[in-house]
Amino acid sequence: MKAxxxxxxxxxxxxxxxxxxxxxxxxxxxxxxxxDPTANILGPTAPPEQREAxxxxxxxxxxxxxxxxDYITGVFTGNLGESLQFYxxxxxxxxxxxxxxxxxxxxxxxxxIIIGVPLGxxxxxxxxxxxxxxxxxxxxxxxxxxxxxxxxxxxxxxxVKLGWLPAGQSGTPRHLxxxxxxxxxxxxxxxxxxxxxxxxxxxxxxxxxxxxxxxxSRTRVVWRHAFKNALMPVxxxxxxxxxILLSGAVAVEYVYSWPGLGQLALQAIQFRxxxxxxxxxxxxxxxxxxxxxxxxxxxxxVDPRVR
Amino acid sequence: xxELVNISGLSITARLSHGDLRLLEDVDLDIGRGEVVGVVGExxxxxTTLARSVVGLLEKNVRVDGGSISLAxxxxxxxxxxxxxxxxxxxVGMVFQDASRSLNPLMKVRAHLAEVLRRHVRGIxxxxxxxxxxxxxxxxxxxDAKRVLDSYPHQLSGGLRQRVAIGLAVVTRxxxxxxxxxxxxxxxxxxxKVVELFRSLVDELGIGLLFVTHDLMLxxxxxxxxxxxxxxxxxxxxxxxxxxxxxxxxxxxRLLRAIPTWS
Numbered sequence: 001m002k003a004x005x006x007x008x009x010x011x012x013x014x015x016x017x018x019x020x021x022x023x024x025x026x027x028x029x030x031x032x033x034x035x036d037p038t039a040n041i042l043g044p045t046a047p048p049e050q051r052e053a054x055x056x057x058x059x060x061x062x063x064x065x066x067x068x069x070d071y072i073t074g075v076f077t078g079n080l081g082e083s084l085q086f087y088x089x090x091x092x093x094x095x096x097x098x099x100x101x102x103x104x105x106x107x108x109x110x111x112x113i114i115i116g117v118p119l120g121x122x123x124x125x126x127x128x129x130x131x132x133x134x135x136x137x138x139x140x141x142x143x144x145x146x147x148x149x150x151x152x153x154x155x156x157x158x159x160v161k162l163g164w165l166p167a168g169q170s171g172t173p174r175h176l177x178x179x180x181x182x183x184x185x186x187x188x189x190x191x192x193x194x195x196x197x198x199x200x201x202x203x204x205x206x207x208x209x210x211x212x213x214x215x216x217s218r219t220r221v222v223w224r225h226a227f228k229n230a231l232m233p234v235x236x237x238x239x240x241x242x243x244i245l246l247s248g249a250v251a252v253e254y255v256y257s258w259p260g261l262g263q264l265a266l267q268a269i270q271f272r273x274x275x276x277x278x279x280x281x282x283x284x285x286x287x288x289x290x291x292x293x294x295x296x297x298x299x300x301x302v303d304p305r306v307r
Numbered sequence: 308x309x310e311l312v313n314i315s316g317l318s319i320t321a322r323l324s325h326g327d328l329r330l331l332e333d334v335d336l337d338i339g340r341g342e343v344v345g346v347v348g349e350x351x352x353x354x355t356t357l358a359r360s361v362v363g364l365l366e367k368n369v370r371v372d373g374g375s376i377s378l379a380x381x382x383x384x385x386x387x388x389x390x391x392x393x394x395x396x397x398x399v400g401m402v403f404q405d406a407s408r409s410l411n412p413l414m415k416v417r418a419h420l421a422e423v424l425r426r427h428v429r430g431i432x433x434x435x436x437x438x439x440x441x442x443x444x445x446x447x448x449x450x451d452a453k454r455v456l457d458s459y460p461h462q463l464s465g466g467l468r469q470r471v472a473i474g475l476a477v478v479t480r481x482x483x484x485x486x487x488x489x490x491x492x493x494x495x496x497x498x499x500k501v502v503e504l505f506r507s508l509v510d511e512l513g514i515g516l517l518f519v520t521h522d523l524m525l526x527x528x529x530x531x532x533x534x535x536x537x538x539x540x541x542x543x544x545x546x547x548x549x550x551x552x553x554x555x556x557x558x559x560x561r562l563l564r565a566i567p568t569w570s
Contacts, residue, residue, distance in 0.1 A: 206404075206408040207408060207409050210401070210409040211411065212395070213476075215392070215397060215426055217426070220422075228413050229413060302413070305459070305461050
């Protein structure tokens with residue numbers, strides 16, 4: 001029993017490492033497939049000798065396999081290269097920006113969960129009523145409204161017209177309100193829709209009728225029996241959405257000039273700082289792999305059948 | 308035999324998008340204390356609707372539009388009346404078809420039993436919950452009650468799960484138990500054990516048992532009386548042996564002829 005469980009854990013960790021390895025390889029390959037980086041950096045009119053010098057400086061003149069080996073070794077030793085734009089280690093640049101993105105993601109996801117989960121439960125427990133239709137409409141709008149447009153509208157309303165909140169930058173909790181609201185919309189809608197679907201499924205399970213037949217209160221049947229069983233897909237999406245936002249909320253950070261990872265990624269792309277772009281992609285891949293591992297751990301904690 | 312349940316002229320209709328569908332039509336049925344009444348019939352005959360109506364577990368689009376159900380003299384179901392909330396889990400316990408799906412997969416047996424006891428026995432202590440839980444599992448002829456209490460449903464065999472489900476239905480000492488096709492998902496040996504268990508519970512506790520099944524042989528083993536249902540109506544009812552040995556209605560005769568034989 002214990003050996004089987006250990007084998008399962010080992011297989012899962014192995015699969016995660018394989019995913020990470022594939023993601024790293026793809027990040028490396030895509031960096032090379034996008035053309036000669038020196039042409040991108042120096043422009044098409046740069047003299048060949050200048051490009052050759054830059055190629056040597058970046059180590060691009062070495063064989064591809066050597067570059068790949070150095071890159072993989074670097075990733076596993078925490079060396080993601082140096083930025084062409086900032087002349088600093090990419091890891092330093094990334095970890096300087098992560099706290100800002102983390103703040104934004106934490107606030108945005110908290111809003112998304114606080115609104116999305118009850119909205120989904122409400123829709124599922126009142127299936128077919130106007131509550132359900134209203135919740136579904138809100139969720140549909142949330143998934144359809146472009147984030148950058150919503151961001152601009154909120155700025156126009158709350159910063160420009162009403163003057164209640166700052167239009168951008170960071171620093172105080174008031175600066176966090178508009179960007180986190182903007183960021184929360186899409187995950188909130190996604191969480192609400194998934195919670196509704198998952199709850200509807202759980203509420204149709206025979207153990208729900210069985211609990212009702214035992215006289216268990218409606219509140220307890222909904223939250224203790226149905227919601228707990230509906231939780232797994234919701235938790236999965238919460239964790240994965242967190243990963244998506246953590247690895248670069250480009251639009252929101254751009255609209256609000258928020259100095260996070262998304263803003264850094266945008267600057268790196270605009271400057272054709274390919275080592276930094278690559279480093280951010282690697283960071284995103286690592287975040288995703290770790291969050292996937294977290295999903296597995298949560299799954300085994302919540303559901304005894306997968307332990 | 309003292310009357311426990313009186314179902315009188317019960318008619319139930321489902322409202323569907325293409326019109327109304329009558330699920331039960333003028334059903335009369337009595338169950339006495341210490342009596343086992345079997346409800347038999349083919350799929351779609353209305354057996355489960357009848358069973359679920361006693362505990363008020365009807366779908367939202369289903370309404371009672373005639374007749375009534377009384378439990379120990381108190382009307383619990385009638386058109387516009389639903390007092391089943393008062394009796395669910397206390398005076399009436401219910402056992403469902405597939406115990407692997409009628410128990411919450413994320414809750415241990417201990418948590419299932421504790422939940423029911425806390426809900427219905429005011430001020431019950433933790434020790435009393437434990438004592439009563441062990442007691443009821445032992446009553447279900449479960450020998451290693453402590454281990455079963457600490458198990459999740461998926462860690463138990465089908466037979467054990469169904470005994471736990473029966474235990475959950477009787478832990479609050481109800482006067483009526485409804486068993487809805489609760490032996491269908493079990494093998495023949497386990498079915499026999501469950502039937503024996505029901506018989507002993509009825510004899511020991513004096514409960515009334517409404518046993519819904521499509522298995523006529525099982526009904527003949529357990530039931531004192533049998534009601535045969537077809538298209539939402541009770542077409543024939545009477546003492547089990549009389550209904551099975553000398554069926555008066557064509558439908559009952561056809562149902563009996565449909566039982567496979569060795570020859």
